[in-house]
Amino acid sequence: MKHKLLLLYAWLVRTFFIFFPDIPLIMRLRGWLYSFGMQGADKNLQISANSILVGLENLKCGKNVYIASNVVINASCMINIEDGVMIGIASTLVSGDHTMEDGSYRYGKPKRNPIFIGRGSWVAGNALITAGGSLPPSSLLAGGAVLSKKFDEPGIYGGVPAKLIRKN
Template sequence: MVKSCGDNIRIGSNVRILGWEHLDVEYNISIHDNCYIDATGGLTLENNVSIAHSSSILTTNHGWSDTTLPIKYNPIKKSPVHIKSDVWVGCGCRILNGVTIYSRAVVAAGAVVNKDVEENSVYGGVPAKKIKDI
């Protein structure tokens, strides 16, 4: 069903995945319980990624350019998410479309990531900002 899939993949209970055919997962991936993953716009999870419970990854967003239509009926915008190797996404995070999270990064619990996350760093908050280097 997926674009590509490596070994040692764990998907917890009550995980909802949309756009399986656009999902590219490498190896040693864990997606914990109650996550919502929308891969419709393209999602890559590299090696050794852990996504804690109740997190969301969104690769689509509503447009609003056609003012003759309600926003919910405007065309959907697709933009991929790329999570590089050795990333930990804490519980309850929201990763928005068009974001790259670079290697060896931590996204603190509850963060909303709307911009790229630098490698070797910790990001947290709403919206997520760099907290420190690791």
């Protein structure tokens, strides 16, 4: 029941503020309102009007987090975004995967794994982070990259699937 109420709450916040401009004051207000349903959210959480957040109860954001336009966050399992993270335009974070059953992915049991984005990292535009993806602190995930596994070393990651391009 709590999940359904939070889905409705997130929809109401998004619907009410969709017509307000993406200026820092409004984006912080939007982040503050979303934070009531989150597992944790620190100060200065800025969320763009066109972003879609599903599963607020499994989302935790640190301070000074910026979520740009058209970002989709589907938190069926824990998603932890640490301090000072930027998530670029049209990026997607999904903490659940499908499995196959009777020859179809439609009816397979979901496989859920947490997502972690380390302090001071940047997820560039159109990036995808799937279940179990972990970006180390002070790292960059290049635009269009797909991160589906855990990395420990700070650096620049890119490609499909993402791999270390250069150490920081």
